[in-house]
Amino acid sequence: MNINLILNLLKMTVEASTPYLLITIGGVFVARAGVFNISLEGCTEFAAFAGILFGFLSGSILVGVLSAFLVAIALNIVFYLFTVKWNADLTVIGCAVNLLAACIPACLLQALFGTRSNLVATSLIDPMKMKVDVPILRSVPVLNSIFNHQTRITYLTFALVIFLIILMYRTKFGIYVRVTGENIGAAKSVGVKTNRIKLLCLLISAVTCALAGLNLSVEELGIYTINMTANRGFICLSAINCGRKEPHRACVYAVIFGFARALQTILNNYVPVAISSLIGILPYVTIIVALLIVEIPNARKNHLRIFRGA
């Protein structure tokens, strides 16, 4: 096999893993604090859309980036108010956010630009210029081909993952998050403000989802297309689940899913069109296989009888 092809695959893996890692690492905090948040998908979609839309309207990438953060944060604050503060059902609200994310971008695109498929902002954003050249990496042969010329958010992601893992395991905040999810009574009884902990976790997740959305739309393409997130939010939910809500484990799964996505992209170049759309299911098949591998032993362990077999 061609060595360049492998290097290219690995480079693509790093690129494709970025949004998965971001959504996962933020989602782990929310999950660990005991909030089952299925709206990661919607939040990422909104951020991807807001980044391009406001960037395009204002003519400034910075405005686009800031508004993506604001939209994601506002969305998660609304989610917090409904679910944590007012005790609404997590699934219903999460579902509502995801449904909004599926229709509001299309609606606005139709109203503002008379199209329902995409918004091209390449006049403003040149995706090629989004890649960063890291001089130190140039002299290191293999690493250079894999890690150099990635986007800013990709590099930021590495730092963020490490920072958030430390935050989870070595700080007061991290302990409070874990206790809030494990035994909320224990946290409350020593005066931990559990609602505030949940809010902060949702804000962390808002920031990482916004970064993921920006990475997808602004950094990689300069284009927003409808349903750009392509279920990455749900895939990350299963990464969190497979990793048993532990950040480092969940991140390993996120990279596995990123690898599947990269593999699909590469294979697309070598197969006829008909098959290439079939290969499109590769990331999703990976999820099902990963979930099966993780969950079957768990199911086997259960000795309580619930359904009567034949």
Next chain:
Amino acid sequence: MDTIIETRNLTKKFGDFTANRNISLEIEEGEIRAIIGENGAGKSTLMNMLYGILQPTSGQLLYRGREVSMKSPKDAIELGIGMVHQHFKLSPSLTVYENIVLGAETVHSHSAFGKKVPGFLIDTKKEKEEIQALIDRFDFNLNIMDKVSDISVGAKQRVEILKMLYRDVDLLILDEPTAVLIPQEVDDLIERLIALKKSGKTIIIITHKLNEVKMCADNISVIRAGELIGTVPNDSTTTNESLAEMMVGRQVLLRVNKSDKAAGEKVRFAVKNLTAVDSDNKKILNNISFEIHENEVVGVAGVEGNGQTELMLALSGLMEVREGRVEMEGENICGLWPDELRRKGIGFIPEDRYQQGLCLDEKISNNIIAGYHELSPYCNKGIMNYRAVRENSRKLVKEYDVRLSADLDPTVGCLSGGNAQKVIIAREFSRDPRVLLVSQPTRGVDIGAIEFIHNQILAMRDRGTAIMVISSDLSEVAGLADRIIVMYHGEITGCFKADEVNFSELGLYMSGVKHMSDQEIQQGKGGGRE
């Protein structure tokens, strides 16, 4: 002595319901005060107000002579009030020391610009040293690096007490501290409490166990139906009987009246070498064997979490069994499903009455036939006959003394714990089962209903039913059973005749210190019949 905490006309209402009415209580510094009362009398409500979990509807709260209002437990801790809850507030995945310092972690501090600045990371080394010193000072016998999920119940309670001592509280409130302990651990706790009192702490202990109150309290306050009935000094004029009368408002029998009728000869229900595993493939029931004769009650004693729950699940057909047989009059019934077991004439009173015993949103009439609903006359060719269902319900509600207010057929969720339990008892007992498997029959049930339930169980025994009673309350097991088996770590460690048993001896088997040989257990089996 100064008063450390005082309440003046403290009242707490939940909607129309008054949980505490005009309670005025003074607690002296350095005493052990017991607060006793039945389940639902309002003891916990009162303590939750002293600890800032609940806020009073009206009335005053004075700490060291100053009026205070506490918005949260944090305020209480800052004042110097700590509480150990009945259900431990611990995080199982964290270590002992992490749980103790929870909420008051020490962080590294850095010096920047000539000032001390609190850092970001936790200073685990310093924390460990501090906690080790604390454990040594109070001689609490804990390993700081153990995970809380791996330590015993008694150790968990010590962690909870240390958590409060670490915060340097002067007043320690313990809510039902002995409910989950074996007799030795109870003695140990009481010694510790007396030692803490000598070191200057004030202790409030909430309980309904009168013996323990007599052992450690200086003064005893009794609460009934949300009102303070009185406070008496703990001296020779205060007897268990007089306290019980204050608690209930009428004379009660503290001992169960068992008939002299001997257990039968015939084995009606037998468990043979029953083994089951949990999700980690660990044996949670290990080679359990026992027999129940006609006219016999076998009590299962043990600290909770030693396999009693699983034994009940396995015998009621709710859990898979790895090996072994369960025989009813010689026929193997192991592996049958609950409805099949019911048809064989086995009745169940499950451990968790709301999870497995009742459907909270359904009416009494439907709950009282649940499990038998497909039988005539309630059901005819798949069509329910609700007139028969209602009639049956009316009859049983009267017979089993289920107390209803205006609504004659409310949902079970509206009933008190005792009345809900009576619904289950009515359902199971009215089918006249040949075997009755009972778990925690009186948990969370008021004293009056306890008396009724115990008498019903003993009446069933005298009618010939073979009965198994699992309970974490030792005096309940001893009061009902003819024979007691003790479970520890999923095994039977001992078997005793109920009338010869002594609690501290039982405690040694409950904690795994002693273990009878198989032969001795076999001999114990003969016990009830002689």
